Amino acid sequence: MRLKKSKAQHMLLDTRILKRIVDYAEVSEEDTVLEVGCGTGNLTEYLLERCKVIGIEVDREMVKHLKVRFKDKIDEGKFELIQANALKIEFPSFTKFVSNIPYKISSPLTFKLFNHDFELAVVMYQREFAERLCKPEVHPNKLGIIAKMYCKAEILEIVKSSAFKPRPKVESAIVKIVPKAELKVKNRRLFEDFVKFIFSRRRKKLGKVIEEWGKLNGVGIEVPSEIRDKRVEEVNFRVLVDIVNELL
Structure with a gap:
């Protein structure tokens, strides 16, 4: 289907990277994975091989495509698709968060994620954002410092622009986020x-x-x-x- 550059839609096509993202998340059939920004469903397909998926997608054309592509999984109750702006709805219950998110909502979406209980998140970010999130001592910033209070975040690998279509102008990074069991901040x-x-x-x-x-x-x-x-x-x-x- 036709992608919209005006909406910064860049689909991850490299199947090796898609499979590694799912492997990094260590998903099993007991998990319910929340995926924000399903796009054409490339990552969704590999997630559905292992677990139940709740997908949130705002683009109407993408939603139509996903409903056709995963009709059987929807009928089975293994794939729940929500058409909405992820920043404006309450997240359903989930165990893991695995997404190639729209980069323009990286900051507010990450802050929102911190306010939910989950076991593990594996997220594709723009590389610059990932470095600020994971290394606040090197790149001081409010997001990184607040993130350090909630979780341990680490960059697992850098992803070249050639893995996407159309190619973005920036490199990306896969980040693993593990919530801290006990917060040292009182409030x-x-x-x-x-x-x-x-x-x-x-x-x-x-x-x-x-x-x-x-x-x-x-x-x-x-x-x-x-x-x-x-x-x-x-x-x-x-x-x-x-x-x-x-x-x-």
Whole structure:
């Protein structure tokens, strides 16, 4: 079927990579996999060989194609297809998340994923995004720091643009995400708000930024002297966690 460049639709065609994604996710017949952005169903096909799949796809033409391609699996109850914007609906219950997601929704979709219980996720991201997500100590950013609170994320392999049609202008990366059993942050929402605030003022010195955040939230914060004159990129994740935990 015809793909729409205006919607940044790039389908993964390399069967070796598709099979490896499913292998990385270690899916079995006991699993229910959530797939966002099923597209033409190339990854869906390999997932359905091993488990039940719940697919979310927003594009009407893609949904029509998927209903024809997987009619038997839908009739069997092995494939549930939802036509919707994944960012605007409640996710159904699932055990694993396996997707070649639309890159333009990488950040909000990943934040949404963190608010659900799941065993494992294997996701195809744009390489630059994957590096920020998995290596916040090398590429300081609010997403990476918040992700470190929720999970362990690692890049499994880099995928060349030649694996897709049409070819994107960027390289991609397969990322494995494993939720942490116990969070060391006492209040998730407070910590997320704190990190987003200080990164929105990342050029300012931390002492003033943290004190400003404290005033907005009605709390007095004693900023450690050793970080007062530093910027957020220069501070270890653990220090930020300790600052918020001491408020509770």
